[in-house]
Amino acid sequence: KQEVTQIPAALSVPEGENLVLNCSFTDSAIYNLQWFRQDPGKGLTSLLLIQSSQREQTSGRLNASLDKSSGRSTLYIAASQPGDSATYLCAVEGRDDKIIFGKGTRLHILP
Amino acid sequence: ETGVTQTPRHLVMGMTNKKSLKCEQHLGHNAMYWYKQSAKKPLELMFVYNFKEQTENNSVPSRFSPECPNSSHLFLHLHTLQPEDSALYLCASSQRSSSSAGQETQYFGPGTRLLVL
Secondary structure, three states: OOOEEEEOOEEEEEOOOOEEEEEEEOOOOEEEEEEEEEOOOOOEEEEEEEEOOOOEEEEOOEEEEEEOOOOEEEEEEOOOOHHHOEEEEEEEEEOOOOEEEOOOEEEEEEO | OOOEEEEOOEEEEOOOOEEEEEEEEOOOOOEEEEEEEOOOOOOEEEEEEEOOEEEEEOOOOOOEEEEEEEOOEEEEEEEOOOHHHOEEEEEEEEOOOHHHOOOOOOEEOOOEEEEEO
């Protein structure tokens, strides 16, 4: 049974710092891994989608990596801004089409 | 309207009530999803519809009944719910095809926050 774990559960960093969010999964037989952002009272926003054959994806200040063999992904945020404050969710889609989410990391960027 | 919309945004219902959640996607996608997000728990996939056909029911209790009349609309009919069903219910859509397996980005609606008394 696939399990997705995100560490840390919460993180506060000063504005301008670079930071890394971690996601680990137990079953490496995945189709893809997605990182989402969730703002209070709003739905999820997809940030980056990494296919199983890819190692990383980049979008602006965000970079996500995938190491399928070790069951790990990281989301790197460069030069953090107060507007980056949100909950970040990692989700993996297995070859059985099931999508399993982690509990998320609640990020707070201090002005 | 653009993207994925959900109504109502907030709903309070008694355990004996019957209500429905509505989701509409304006993206031309062919797959739609219902998710449940309970406090302090990971997001859970409930149902998946591809081309209006249900392809996944993730062991969801029968008091939740989905309906997909067309590829743009998805409903979640609720009846005799329990207080532990109080949660944020999120709808999402994506464009699925056999050639793009594993490449579909999901787009989410704002969710319906449900409180069962």
